[in-house]
Structure formats: structure tokens, C-alpha cells
Amino acid sequence: MYVDSYCWAAVQKQHLTDAHDTALPLWLHKFFPxxxxxxxxxxxTPALFWHLAVAPPLYSDITFILQEFDQSYNRAINLATRLASSHSDTHGSVLDLTDSWFKYPLVEQYLLTKRGSRVLLLRYVLCRLLTLLVLLMAILYLSYYIRLSAQTDEFACSIRTGILQNSSDVPAAFPCKLVAVGIFQLLSLINVCVYGVLMPACVYALLVPLRQSQDFLSPFQLLPTLEVMTFEPAWDDLSLFLLLLEANIYQLKSYKCLKVLEMLKRRNEECDIMVVLQNLGQVKSDITDGKRPAAMATASNHRCNTTEMKELSPLLSSAAGDAVRQRVI
Known part of the structure; x- marks a missing residue:
């Protein structure tokens, strides 16, 4: 144990002294982990910076946009229902009704504010470049270490020091072999392969904002309460917002319903979206009406139980009341 510990400490001072070698430091074996x-x-570190500094405000913005999309779907259903119930009114009242349901295009204008802004994009590119640089440096270092471990993992170590300095029973030097070098070499090969696979993925993540697609917004363009949104491809914050919206918009139930409406519209061009929205509004109101009687029955039962408890409370003596309270507690 003493020899092993001493040789490990001596690794930091050992260098290859042969002329045909390149003086590679053996202490890299010790500090490899x-x-x-x-x-x-x-x-x-770049992912942590993105998660702490960029993700919270970006998450709130994406949540706000998704909620506005969902509310536009609900407003369209309410508009179709009100239009169906106002056929007996005059034409002017119908126009007033439709105008009251068309809101300010908040989502469209908010997304347009991201056109030309590159603050978020620069942070994104910086994080990806730092990750790519770290992976490249790791591959270079591991390749260097594999070359080092392939050349030597043995060295001579002298333990003649202190009271053993003049001892003839102790050899002048012990041949030492770093057993863990083989394991480190295998780990280096695995890490080089993993980092080599991650580098193309990192390059793709760096260039993915160039792939600006807005086809996923086409179902919302069927709604009368939402403006048609068309954006020219550009490398700015808007491209990142569109990518994040495309990744998260499938969480909305309204988006799934609109995809069905879009398929119906493609198969039958004469399909009236307002009629379908009226039917959806009727189904929604039927479900709501079905829940109300159950809620009213529960409330009435609760009131009856409360009345019975109030009527029985004077019949209980104070001692009995204390016992009941103790049981309840």
C-alpha cells in the first residue's frame, strides 16, 4: 500500500525522457476523471444559462400566446352561437354583435414585435456555439489522451527516501504500471463516439431557426376572430417563437378540433365553418347544462343536511355536544 501510494504521488513528477518520445506527462492519467x-x-453550463436566464420569460410569452389562441377558438364558437340565435334581429344588430366579438389582434401584433429583434436569437446562438466549442475541445483532449495511453502506462519509481535512502535491501527503482489506464482509454473511446454524435446534433440545433415554418397556424386561419398570419422567413426572434409554438401548440385541445375542421374543409370546400362551430357550441352548452342539475342537486342535499343538523342541535345536551365535538376532532 505504501509503494502504491508513493508511486501515485510520483506520477505527477514523471516525464518521458527518451529522445524518441514527446515528453507526455503521466500525471494526466491521475487527473483524467x-x-x-x-x-x-x-x-x-450553456444549458444552465438558458434555463435560468432565458427560459422563464420565454415560457411566460409562449403560455400567453397559446392562451390567446385557445381564447380565439372559444370566441369563434360563441360568435357562431350568437349569430345563430340572432337571425330574427335586424341586419344592424348582427353587425354590432360580430363587431363585439372581434378583438384587437393581440397575438399577431405581439409576434410582429419580434420581427427584426435578435436578442433572444443571439443568446440561443451563443449557447449553441459554447456547447459546440466544449464538445470540440473535449474530443481533442480525449484523442490526445488516447494517444498518450497507447504509448505508455509504465514508469520506474524509486522509493529510496528517508530511512530507506541507504538501505541495500530496497531496489533502486520499482517498475510501476497504471492499471486504470486501460479503463480510462475505453472511457475515452466511448466519450469520443458520443461527443462525435452530439456535434452534428448541436450544429443542427444552431441552424434550426433558419427553418421557419408557419404551416401549423393554418387551422387557426379558419376562425373569423383571428387574422391571417403570414410572416416572411428571416433569422430573428420570430423564427424562434414560431419553432417553440410549433412544438407546444399540440397541447391545446382547440388545435386538435381545428385540425379536424381543416380536414373537413379540404374534403368539402362547400363546408360552412360557422355551421360546424354552431354545432360545437350547442354540444358545449348541452354538456354545461348537464352538469348544472347535478351541481344543483348536490347543493340542495347539502342544504337539507345542514337544516337537519340545525334542527337536531337543540336536542343535544351540553355533555353530548362535547362528546360529539371530541369525536369530530
Whole structure:
């Protein structure tokens, strides 16, 4: 154990002294796990910066836009229902009704404010570039370490020091072999393969804002309460917002219903969307009306139980009342 510990400490001072070697430091073998840990921390730092500094306000913005999309669907159903119930009114009243349901295009104008802004995009690109740089440096270091471990994992170590300095029973040097080098070499090969696969993915993530698609917004263009949104492709904050909306918009139930309406419209061009929205509004109102009697019955039963308890309370003596309270507690 003493020899092993001493040789590990001597690794930091050992260098290859042969003329045909390149003086590669053996202490890299000892600090290899710590360097791998440092690489992992550096690779996670850009993601941590994005999660703490950029993600919270971006999450609130995306949530707001999705809620506005959902509310536009509900407003369209309410508008279709009101129009169906106002056929007996004059033409002017119908126009007043439709005007009251058309809101200010808040989502469209908010998305247009991101046109030309590149603050969010620069942060995104910076995080991806830092991650790509860390992966590249990790691959270079691991390749260097594989080359080092392939050349040597043995060295001579002298323990003649202190009281053993003049001892003839102790050899002048012990041949030492770093057993863990083979395991480190295998880990290096695995990490190089993993980082090599991650680099193309990181490059793709860096260039993905160039792929600006707005086809997913086409179902919402069927609604009369939402303006038609068309944006020219550009590399700015709007492209990132559209990508995030495309990834999260499938969580909306209204989007799934609108996809069905879009399929109906494609199969039958004469399909009136307002009629379908009226039917959806009728189904929604029937479900709501079905829930109300059950809620009213529950409330009436609760009132009856409360009345019975009030009528029985004078019959209980004070001692009995204390016992009941103790049981309840």
C-alpha cells in the first residue's frame, strides 16, 4: 500500500525522457476523471444559462400566446352561437354583435414585435456555439489522451527516501504500471463516439431557426376572430417563437378540433365553418347544462343536511355536544 501510494504521488513528477518520445506527462492519467467531470460541467453550463436566464420569460410569452389562441377558438364558437340565435334581429344588430366579438389582434401584433429583434436569437446562438466549442475541445483532449495511453502506462519509481535512502535491501527503482489506464482509454473511446454524435446534433440545433415554418397556424386561419398570419422567413426572434409554438401548440385541445375542421374543409370546400362551430357550441352548452342539475342537486342535499343538523342541535345536551365535538376532532 505504501509503494502504491508513493508511486501515485510520483506520477505527477514523471516525464518521458527518451529522445524518441514527446515528453507526455503521466500525471494526466491521475487527473483524467476530474478532467472528464470538468468537461461535463462546461458542457452543461450553456444549458444552465438558458434555463435560468432565458427560459422563464420565454415560457411566460409562449403560455400567453397559446392562451390567446385557445381564447380565439372559444370566441369563434360563441360568435357562431350568437349569430345563430340572432337571425330574427335586424341586419344592424348582427353587425354590432360580430363587431363585439372581434378583438384587437393581440397575438399577431405581439409576434410582429419580434420581427427584426435578435436578442433572444443571439443568446440561443451563443449557447449553441459554447456547447459546440466544449464538445470540440473535449474530443481533442480525449484523442490526445488516447494517444498518450497507447504509448505508455509504465514508469520506474524509486522509493529510496528517508530511512530507506541507504538501505541495500530496497531496489533502486520499482517498475510501476497504471492499471486504470486501460479503463480510462475505453472511457475515452466511448466519450469520443458520443461527443462525435452530439456535434452534428448541436450544429443542427444552431441552424434550426433558419427553418421557419408557419404551416401549423393554418387551422387557426379558419376562425373569423383571428387574422391571417403570414410572416416572411428571416433569422430573428420570430423564427424562434414560431419553432417553440410549433412544438407546444399540440397541447391545446382547440388545435386538435381545428385540425379536424381543416380536414373537413379540404374534403368539402362547400363546408360552412360557422355551421360546424354552431354545432360545437350547442354540444358545449348541452354538456354545461348537464352538469348544472347535478351541481344543483348536490347543493340542495347539502342544504337539507345542514337544516337537519340545525334542527337536531337543540336536542343535544351540553355533555353530548362535547362528546360529539371530541369525536369530530
Amino acid at each position: 476530474y478532467i472528464l467531470l470538468l468537461v461535463a460541467v462546461c458542457a452543461y
